[in-house]
Amino acid sequence: MSGGITGSITGATRLYAILGDPVAPLRSPALFNAAFARLGRDAAFLPLQVPEGALPEVWAGLRRIGNLDGLVITMPHKAAALPLLDALGPTATLTGTVNTARRRPDGGWEGEMFDGEGFRDGLERAGHTPHGARVLLVGCGAAGRAIGFALARAGVAHLALRDAAPGRAEALAARLAEAFPALPVSTGAAGPEGRDIVVNATPLGLRPGDALPLDPAALRPGQVVADVIPNPEVTPLIAAARRLGCPTVTGRAMHEGQARLAAAYLGIAGWEEGAPG
């Protein structure tokens, strides 16, 4: 028997997993397992529910499991995973966070952060190039940091940062200035006026009744509005932007971009063929 059917997971099946909490709403297991089935690969991708604070202990055990080849790391572990790895990619080092890790031939584990590049990938596949764009990024937490670095690397013309927590936008601006000294970055209570692309990287919109991350009355038709929240796919911000005639990019596009890049990093060839949107 080979991959595809749960009944066909055998002793020889190779394992991949996503670590997070909660895991029930995660889309990665279905996405990766559908790819394994399509590719005829004898592998399975599992959700592992790891409570906050338990990662070091869980990770010490997982790294001893010989048929585990790769991991995706999600909330609340993206920063906690960093010091547990033996080697880090450049974006993991810059952002202080990791979302994908793989076993190296020497048995050690290395990790990289693809949230930002996944966002950029989703944006570009939706037809919106960040190169030369003026961007407002609302939210400078883990997701916002990763997106800020990816947008800087993609060559945005100007980046305005905003965060409700005092000092967080300024801290990201300082880190960006070190890595990309030529990029104009501003902080403060700036709105969407004059931006080509407006990004929500806060959790606002995840829960019913959340406040909006920015006032949609300030949006103008033609401005691209992107959101990091994959579920619900249409957040109140995305819905408001669509009513105003703005092109939108949902968190689902970002998540699919992350999954594509994570799959490539994990050596899962052929992901694109027949993959969802």
Add this chain to the structure above:
Amino acid sequence: MSGGITGSITGATRLYAILGDPVAPLRSPALFNAAFARLGRDAAFLPLQVPEGALPEVWAGLRRIGNLDGLVITMPHKAAALPLLDALGPTATLTGTVNTARRRPDGGWEGEMFDGEGFRDGLERAGHTPHGARVLLVGCGAAGRAIGFALARAGVAHLALRDAAPGRAEALAARLAEAFPALPVSTGAAGPEGRDIVVNATPLGLRPGDALPLDPAALRPGQVVADVIPNPEVTPLIAAARRLGCPTVTGRAMHEGQARLAAAYLGIAGWEEGAPG
């Protein structure tokens, strides 16, 4: 999506696993996943390759994983698992080994040993009752110990123990005498003569070119010959016994018996319907 298809493992899927090394030849993942698919249960059963000596570290991690509900433990970890659990069943306590563990409602883990009862179950389903039988048990390691206790509990009339390692048969005899003081147990270089049932519980027959665990020339037609080795299913001993006209019970029957009992312990109802042999 619900259980059955690997493509349908989602974030909500509950997990079970077998811990061993090697894992590639293990039959439990295929057996349990086929049962989950048949039962429409949103669960997956995984092979976890855990090298000898790594169990304490792996176990410390696994017990923090919130969606892991049960484990089967196999070579080389059956004795090493014992001190890691929070509670033990009576057979685990008697034999000093564990082959199944489950999460309790309070979050702790408890384990029990079903290898011996699985053997007895396979023997009885093949139509051979150990009650009142005279039995020769060759091999008094972990498997032999478990089988010895199960045969004693089933009410054999006499048990002859043999082991190539000095003192091992005598040690099992002493433990059996404590638990079953009325059972006649003998040790020494006894052969199959006069036995109703002859059991190989040594690893001999696992590898091509292994010596036979006992001289088949001493077998007589009508004696039941049972082997614990599931793969190859027809060991040289089983083949020789069949040529002599002895009824045989293979390691596959024992393994299926263990799996049935482990499934019941893990709360997997409906295992029997449509289950293999």
